[in-house]
Amino acid sequence: MPHIPTPRVPRTAAVGAVVATALAAGLLVVSSSAASADEVGIHDVQGATRVSPLAGQQVKDVAGIVTGVRGYGSKGFWIQSADGSADADPATSEAVFVFTGSAALTVQTGDAVRVSGTVGEYVPGGAASGNQSLTQITKPTVTVESSGNPLPAPVTIDAKSVPAAYAPTGDPAQGGSINALPLKPRSYALDLYESLEGMNVRVGSSRVVGATDAYNELWVTVKKNENRNRRGGTVYGSYDAQNGGRLQIQQLAPVSEQPFPKADVGDVLRGGAEGPLDFNQFGGYTVVARELGKIDGKGLTREKTRRQAKGELAVATYNVENLDPTDPQKKFDALAGAVVANLSSPDIVALEEIQDDNGAKNDGTVSAEATLKKFTDAIVAAGGPRYAWRSVDPENNKDGGEPGGNIRQVFLYNPERVSFTERAPGDATTPTEVVRKGGRAALSHSPGRVDPKNAAWADSRKPLAGEFTFRGRTVFVIANHFGSKGGDEGLTSHHQPPVRSSEAKRLLQAQAVNGFVKDIRKVQRNADVVVLGDINDFEFSAATKALEDGGALRSAARSLPKSERYSYVYQGNSQVLDQILTSPGVGDADDFSYDSVHINAEFAEQNSDHDPQVLRFRP
Template structure:
């Protein structure tokens, strides 16, 4: 079931609130008079015309409405009710949630009720998380006047009903007190429907079913459609406003939640109250679920490299350790052998140490990599060897005790690795010259590991390979995560991307390292690969390619294919492969085998490039 939420309430003096709301024009004099004793208040008076209630902190009495849905599980139970007699203001919602804690409320959809309680604002994840709030009633009592009443008609979400513009621009400030403009901004439109019944019909799935039994649909399937049926995230100013999360209020024993992949559809009608949470924003809490139309999305397989082509891949294997079930090792191995056609070199990310998240000082990952290479051999793949450098304990981020790092696999029958001693967790690799060509002081070696840019983050791993007599330098990366950034649906607009600063600094260091290689040999063959945790249009990628020393291969793909990760219904780019200018033309492929599927071996799609020296 979806993650529960604790109660959270504001307390503010009643008189102050009424005066402020009256001065701001959020309530009428008649409403303020009735609100003084809590009587005569309707749901639209509680919701108001901004994101926070003008009656927050007040007691209200005998608010009328019809119960539309009941949440009967978890520690955040309650019910939604809606006024069947709405006002004529598109900015005011006619629905609201009544929070009852761990107690299942004794009401049913169709009950006509009078509800009394305290108006409050709940911030999913806490107010400091930066998300929007949900107006709710707490400490509530109610009277059921009649049962079996028809539910208010659901508002249908369509491409014309949801504005393309996502949010008002508050120059990074809060939009909470701005008057809602539901005809202009998508976030305002959703807020104006908070707690009300909404519906989507024949909805395209753009985010696969996750472990919490949630999926993402879009009300505008034609907008920025990927080749395989997703929704492409291609710019900060266009986050695809028609995306909505779908969860279910129907007991799973009664109606199993659909297991959907991107490109599938929920045919018919999916309807329920519009909620908001910290794991995806606006959520249609379904009391009616459409029927899954399985469009049988296929996992891709790339072609095998020719004998004179070097194939280099990158794959985030998502917290892999010996404690990971063997089935995942087998799936990763099968993908490397079959879907990726046994690349010559593989840059791996999120390789954990030999006891996983046990926080006991173990940092070596030999058992993890042996288990993976054994699985590859068992799947009919090459006898891969590996190279890696263990980090200082708990200094590279990720799950505590896991000590994730990047690592190389390589097929010694196709390529050789130039081992140069001296590389360790804290010694920076230097660029040297040998016989007029660029070389490394240590191979493998870590790029500027002591620089503050790598604090609590993975350090790049550089290695020198040889293919058909040509030296190739590969730098495996896993830049810092987006943790701490404000969400797209934040109440602060545009949202702050604080983690971007560190990634940009990291990109500058890698860019500088590549420049050193090219200064030593302008014809040096350099491939920078890995999970950079940022988009092709981000400041970090601009810093990484500055000076035209690297080409981001994703920019050479057709627009509809520029993605390898799906987050909250947005198909996007986090993993990259970049090449130095001497490498020239390559055959590059993002191999879609994970991100679009409910059944994943990793949350990232791997990538491969093939190059003929």
């Protein structure tokens, strides 16, 4: 399923409740000083850690120049000290967000103001998200002293100013939090950004590493050589390669007044962006551009993989993103066209996120026959083969995903090239087992589900296993859609390293699939086994290592150069989520051809948010 956090909601006026929750969770540090918080400077409000030493206190007549006004979503404005560096401490920001909520905005950019109100710490996404907090002044009383003032000069964020190290290690005594640690902006990228929270910043002309999305956002990098790949992206190659040069770009003007530019990965935001540096739930540090450059398109093209040779079996995996008959025909046509033109009509295609025949309508329907007929008809119309299909319908609302949608994995196969071995098709709850037939491994149910009653698959898609025959040779294919990353903390979490709670479930799922592959190989050591799908995890993850345990499988992603290992782009990081793993019987990298076919993830216009994968080998 799409690797996207929970739906966006605007900041509400109930900041006090959020602050109370954050205090209870230990996210905020409130000053124990008895000194008066009256007539303080912005740097006093911000302090030299991630949370204000004045959180929960009243402040009076905080002076600053308005550098940006936001009249939608989280309404309010940013103020900054007129000279931009009032206390000469690089750890303390000289700007702060003034949250007005539903109150009318009565200031303009360039106004010199004094603000009185309550210092608060807002945690985007709530305390349980693990996100850092945004210091702000709430319930404000604002006095405008003059207008038309020059804005404080922007701080330039570039490759030289952003440290190579991403974040300090969290304090074990504080549960791994970095909230109370003194900021070291010359040592860590996250500390630099926090020291500039709310300030007027500028990035110069920068390469786009995350395409424009549906929320009118894109990602750029200020470090042009940081883990760059040949198509212009920035590769996330390990848990220690967070790519600190990435920044999200939004614009201050509403799109109704100023359309947001459309950009693909590799394009250049010519002229860069200038505006306040915000922190939000869906990307962390974000330049909210008051001034925004133009997109210099570099013409990124969608890849096409080669056609398999006569003696090669081509097996693919493709997450088609909640496909159901209520989707417009153009989505079916686009996905089908990609199967034919970009994937060169593989012999077997494992599909993820095929929904039932009425999509999200939650009425007990579980059949996906109409969905699959519409899709396979579209493939024929695009000039492809007449694929047959095999699957096992899930129990209603037992496999996660969109409620009522009943997503599942499905095998498409070209009967002109490959045959499916039907063996007492299984059902949603009956496991397929490995049996011996004629001295060779076989499945008790084909198609069948792998260990469907295992608690690892609760509210998650169960693996689909099938036996295929190609040129007289049996190939076992196991299609997967592991549990999502929902609930994991982001890279900008106040816990460092971030808590990745979803990994525990995928680890158990991987162990179950690995055990099934080992069962096949116990009966037939040289069996050809292909495990594939949306693994929802990286090629270096614990889940992948568990799949590979004991030499049962090997991720084909590692046959690619490191810069080519990605199928998804999230917050400007190109990363692996979709994988194909092979048993030793398939051979090593010299015996197969593997391709991550980049047709979606890098583009503003997408038919799915995942790139498909293709493996070609000679069984």
